[in-house]
Each structure stands twice: as C-alpha cells, then as structure tokens.
Amino acid sequence: MERASARIDYDAVRANCARLKVELGEAELCAVVKADGYGHGADACVAAALDGGATRLAVATASEAEQVGRRFQHVPLLTMGALTEEEVDAAISAGSELALWREDFRRLLADRSRAHGRPGRVHVKYDSGMGRLGNSDPDEVMALVRACAEDPDLELAGIWTHFATADELDSDYFEEQLGRFERLAAAVKEQHPGVLVHAANSAAVLRDRRAHFGMARCGVAIYGLDPFQRDPAEQDLRPALTLSSHVADVKRFPAGASAGYGRKWKAPVDTWVGVIPVGYGDGVRRALTNNADVLVHGRRHPLVGTVSMDNITIDLGPETEVEPGDEAVLIGRQGDEQILAEEVAHRLDTINYEVTCAISPRVPRRPA
Numbered sequence: 001m002e003r004a005s006a007r008i009d010y011d012a013v014r015a016n017c018a019r020l021k022v023e024l025g026e027a028e029l030c031a032v033v034k035a036d037g038y039g040h041g042a043d044a045c046v047a048a049a050l051d052g053g054a055t056r057l058a059v060a061t062a063s064e065a066e067q068v069g070r071r072f073q074h075v076p077l078l079t080m081g082a083l084t085e086e087e088v089d090a091a092i093s094a095g096s097e098l099a100l101w102r103e104d105f106r107r108l109l110a111d112r113s114r115a116h117g118r119p120g121r122v123h124v125k126y127d128s129g130m131g132r133l134g135n136s137d138p139d140e141v142m143a144l145v146r147a148c149a150e151d152p153d154l155e156l157a158g159i160w161t162h163f164a165t166a167d168e169l170d171s172d173y174f175e176e177q178l179g180r181f182e183r184l185a186a187a188v189k190e191q192h193p194g195v196l197v198h199a200a201n202s203a204a205v206l207r208d209r210r211a212h213f214g215m216a217r218c219g220v221a222i223y224g225l226d227p228f229q230r231d232p233a234e235q236d237l238r239p240a241l242t243l244s245s246h247v248a249d250v251k252r253f254p255a256g257a258s259a260g261y262g263r264k265w266k267a268p269v270d271t272w273v274g275v276i277p278v279g280y281g282d283g284v285r286r287a288l289t290n291n292a293d294v295l296v297h298g299r300r301h302p303l304v305g306t307v308s309m310d311n312i313t314i315d316l317g318p319e320t321e322v323e324p325g326d327e328a329v330l331i332g333r334q335g336d337e338q339i340l341a342e343e344v345a346h347r348l349d350t351i352n353y354e355v356t357c358a359i360s361p362r363v364p365r366r367p368a
C-alpha cells in the first residue's frame, strides 16, 4: 500500500493513439509529451504512443527534449517552445527539430547548427490568430521559409500554426484561422513540396478533417482526456490516469465537531470521517475544500473540511463499513463509479489539462 500514487494505464494511451490515427488516416500522429506527459510520466507514455501509431514526438522545452531525445533517438522530435541561446544548444544536442518565427533567431539557429556540425531541421511558425508564438505577417513568414530553404546550415522541415479556439465548437474563429493557414501552407507547398504542414491539436483533429494536413500534434486526447471538457467516452477516449490514496484513519465525529484548518466544515449530525493522506502537496488543489467527491468501496463520499498539504478528510456518513487501509480514489474508476479529471476541473473552474499537470512529483507514477 502506498500513501498516494498515480496509476497509468499505458494500454489506454496506446488505444487512444490508435483511435486518433484512424481519424487521421494518412496524416502522421505527433504525440505531445510536454510537462512530463501532462503529468502521466513522459517516457512510458512515449513508448505506448509509438505502439499506438504515433510516428513523431513534441515537447515544449529544451530540458524535455533532452529527456525524451536521449531515450527515443530514432523518433523525430520537435521542441515547440521559445528557447534561449543556451537552450538552443541543448535542444540541438538532443537531436530535436526546432521552431522559429524571427529572422534573428533563424540566424542564431544556423550558427549553432553549423557549430554542431549538421544542418538544423526547422519548422517555421505562422501566427494565424493565436496571438502568441509565431509570426503573424504572411509575407515575413514566406521570406523566412525562403531563407531557411536557401541556408546550407538549415533544413526546412515544417510550416505550422496553432489554433486558439479549436475546443470551442461554436467558434467561427477556428474557420478564420484555418482559412488563413490553408492559404499560406498552399503557397509554401508549391515551392517546397516536401515540407511537413501541421496545425491541429487534439480538439482540431476531432472537429475538422481539413485541419489534419500532414501531421497533427495531439496531447490531451492521447491521455484519454476530452479536449471539449465533456466525458471522454463521447469521443471514444479512455482515461489513462487513476489518482488514488487510502483511508488512514476512520474517526467518530459528534455533531458540531470540525475537520481541518479554519474549521471550514462541521459535522451536521453524528458521523464517521475518513482521513486520507493526500493533499495540495500532491496536487490535490486547496480549492477542492468542501468541493469534491472521493470514491471508497465504489461509492462517492464528499470531501469535507480544508484540503491541507498532506491530508484531506471525507464524510463517510452515520453508518460505515469503511476501515483504515481501504483504497480511496480521487480521479478514476472504482467499482461502477468514476470521477473524471473533467469533473474535478469543473469544480475548480479550470480544464482537465491543469488537473493532471498539477499532480506533483511527490506522487509516484506506476503502471496500472
């Protein structure tokens, strides 16, 4: 028995990738494993994703590229984020392909690639409306594309963009971005037929075939999380993560007795309270105070009182068969009942991505 652990169903990751790959047809699946695989553990998820049909990998940072690149040298890897000069060297050493959208950065990449003794493979990023990384001027993007193609120290590998509202099904803005990118990508393809065109994240893949192009960058869906924040089963996705702990103590609370810091909950009647040794130090957010359910014996029990760093308390009711040592599930399935990361996200007024990313390094990741 462990204090708390995240059990990862790698077979679900494999199946989710296979499901996305069917959707994508000829287009490649790039598994996005940044932030330690959205909190699921990057290395084992990469192996499962490759098994499920992913042929490329993407991360956000140079240190993630080093970690993933070292273990999976044969798989093309893209570092998507903005990099400092030092980070450029680390990412190149890791064998990663790089994102660029500025002429000064293009020259830096050329210089550093020459120093490393092999042309740097680069993906030119068009900001079609995300308003974040990328160059929003199509003419400047075309000039960058040309400069990359002509530079002996660089290899033009890709042209790409990112959607701001792919997960908002009623948004016209997605169409607008797609239209802008289609026009630019067609112009690039005409001159560089071999270039890899990519735009879609998980939501875009599930929403619109026209966004698939040559490759899709899927993160959230490969972990069985729904990009639209509904039940992943609606998209035939299988949640991969179970966050569990155990009941460390069961205590009798007379009516009026309080649980935790600040006495934020008082027993309305005589009841039993279970103490579970997991808290915000593990990524169980404090905003779940009096605002979550926990599964024990396949039944929901309300989290009562303040979430502290290392403990939470749940109300087991006036009669209970729960005993110390029984498993407690905070995210995942137990018996016929399940608590989705999407449910926890709704309670916190956030998205499932943040819920799984928040699970801290103190929680060991184990195969399910």
Ligand SMILES: *Cc1c(COP(=O)(O)O)cnc(C)c1O
Pocket: 032, 034, 080, 162, 200, 201, 202, 203, 217, 218, 219, 220, 221, 227
């Ligand atoms: C994180 C990220 C993705 C993956 O998005 P999901 O919604 O998790 O599929 C794709 N592209 C970029 C640029 C990203 O930063």
